[in-house]
Amino acid sequence: MYDTATETKGGFTPEEKAELKEAIGAVQTALETKNKELIRTELTEQLKTINEGIAKFSTWQGEKDTADQANQKALDEMIVKVKSINVASTNVKARSFQTAMAEELAKPEHQEGLKSIGKGKGAKYKISLDGPIDMKANQFESIATIGPDGKVIGNFNEVDTKTVGNLTLLNNLTGDSVASYRSNPALLPSQKINFRDILPSVQSPTGLYITFVESAGEVTTADWRQTEGSAKNQIDFDMSEAKTVNKFIAAFCRFSKQAIRSLPFLQNTLPRQLLREFYKYENRYFYDVMATGATGSGTSANTMHIKRINDFIGNQRNANFNASYVLVSHIQWAEIMNELITNGNYFAAGGVSGTAQGVINFSGVPVIPASWVPSNDVAMVFDTDFVERVEVEGVAVEFFEQDSDNVQKNLITARIECYEELNRMLASSVILGDLGDTSTS
Numbered sequence: 001m002y003d004t005a006t007e008t009k010g011g012f013t014p015e016e017k018a019e020l021k022e023a024i025g026a027v028q029t030a031l032e033t034k035n036k037e038l039i040r041t042e043l044t045e046q047l048k049t050i051n052e053g054i055a056k057f058s059t060w061q062g063e064k065d066t067a068d069q070a071n072q073k074a075l076d077e078m079i080v081k082v083k084s085i086n087v088a089s090t091n092v093k094a095r096s097f098q099t100a101m102a103e104e105l106a107k108p109e110h111q112e113g114l115k116s117i118g119k120g121k122g123a124k125y126k127i128s129l130d131g132p133i134d135m136k137a138n139q140f141e142s143i144a145t146i147g148p149d150g151k152v153i154g155n156f157n158e159v160d161t162k163t164v165g166n167l168t169l170l171n172n173l174t175g176d177s178v179a180s181y182r183s184n185p186a187l188l189p190s191q192k193i194n195f196r197d198i199l200p201s202v203q204s205p206t207g208l209y210i211t212f213v214e215s216a217g218e219v220t221t222a223d224w225r226q227t228e229g230s231a232k233n234q235i236d237f238d239m240s241e242a243k244t245v246n247k248f249i250a251a252f253c254r255f256s257k258q259a260i261r262s263l264p265f266l267q268n269t270l271p272r273q274l275l276r277e278f279y280k281y282e283n284r285y286f287y288d289v290m291a292t293g294a295t296g297s298g299t300s301a302n303t304m305h306i307k308r309i310n311d312f313i314g315n316q317r318n319a320n321f322n323a324s325y326v327l328v329s330h331i332q333w334a335e336i337m338n339e340l341i342t343n344g345n346y347f348a349a350g351g352v353s354g355t356a357q358g359v360i361n362f363s364g365v366p367v368i369p370a371s372w373v374p375s376n377d378v379a380m381v382f383d384t385d386f387v388e389r390v391e392v393e394g395v396a397v398e399f400f401e402q403d404s405d406n407v408q409k410n411l412i413t414a415r416i417e418c419y420e421e422l423n424r425m426l427a428s429s430v431i432l433g434d435l436g437d438t439s440t441s
Contacts, residue, residue: 029042104348155232195287195372196279199384213239214238216238248417250421276296296432297316297431311433313380321383321385330370333358379433389422394418395416397415
């Protein structure tokens with residue numbers, strides 16, 4: 001547009017003046033119409049001319065002399081018009097783009113523009129910023145503005161909204177979508193039956209529980225019938241004191257306050273987890289106490305599981321004990337069921353019956369499968385009249401903040417414990433029989 005070789009010293013050629021005046025006049029006329037589309041069109045067409053004129057004048061301003069005063073008046077008028085177009089602030093302070101955007105969008109004319117946005121139709125907004133700002137070229141078009149002293153002081157920026165499109169998670173969402181949560185977490189399974197469920201329980205207020213156990217006395221096997229004039233047979237009985245000293249079965253865990261706040265389900269879940277692990281230990285401990293030193297007869301000449309179990313029950317009853325329960329592992333329970341099917345010994349044959357819960361009865365004696373029974377081809381037969389669980393304090397789950405350095409570290413201690421012991425009164429009331437071969441257990 002401008003040719004420095006032909007321009008007058010420090011000023012503009014008549015053609016340049018005319019072109020600049022025409023550009024400013026066109027924009028001014030458009031502004032007076034208040035027609036947004038016309039204003040946008042004129043600004044788009046005339047911005048380059050106006051910007052180049054302002055930049056040229058700013059360079060020349062320091063070199064002007066008396067001979068150019070006539071041009072100065074005309075240029076001053078043009079500058080005033082340009083300043084009125086760009087609405088330059090008299091108090092030049094830096095503003096953020098966000099602040100300028102918020103101020104401009106709050107204006108009524110821009111509110112109307114927002115309402116006009118629709119599918120395939122965008123809107124343009126002009127934001128006046130004090131000072132340059134680094135914007136992406138494809139989003140903002142920089143246009144010089146004039147301060148109160150006639151110097152270039154900032155940028156006049158034009159913002160284009162992107163064309164409205166379909167909202168999709170892939171294109172329009174940063175981060176994850178709103179999640180929903182199951183109220184209860186998926187916990188590891190608990191054992192299906194606990195040893196304490198099939199044992200009688202008694203209370204001991206002191207923790208020391210005494211049982212007087214009869215041992216072999218002097219009982220004659222001679223003829224008890226009296227011969228006239230002769231002395232009767234004399235017998236006696238021996239008793240011994242057996243002490244059951246109760247102990248705490250207990251454990252604890254610590255967790256942070258942050259954890260229980262961030263995972264609200266912990267408050268209800270932790271007691272379940274603690275009880276699950278407590279019963280796992282208690283079940284195996286009671287089983288070991290019962291099995292240790294068991295002297296009931298596990299003799300059987302048969303090889304099939306079902307026949308050997310029948311023999312154990314017979315041995316128990318032959319020793320004058322009740323066969324209250326037979327305990328086997330789930331593996332051995334499956335072997336029993338397989339034998340019944342393979343040999344045609346279905347339920348109701350040979351005094352064998354079953355329940356929907358999987359409990360098999362041998363002539364009224366329940367055969368109960370439990371995961372805490374070792375899978376080593378054994379069956380335990382016992383009489384509940386000679387075993388009991390002695391309890392001083394029942395199982396309890398408690399939470400403590402005042403423990404160790406919990407207060408310093410914002411921790412909480414969860415404790416589970418039970419003050420108890422198993423009292424097996426007679427070792428001969430328990431049979432630990434081998435199901436795998438014909439040997440005597």
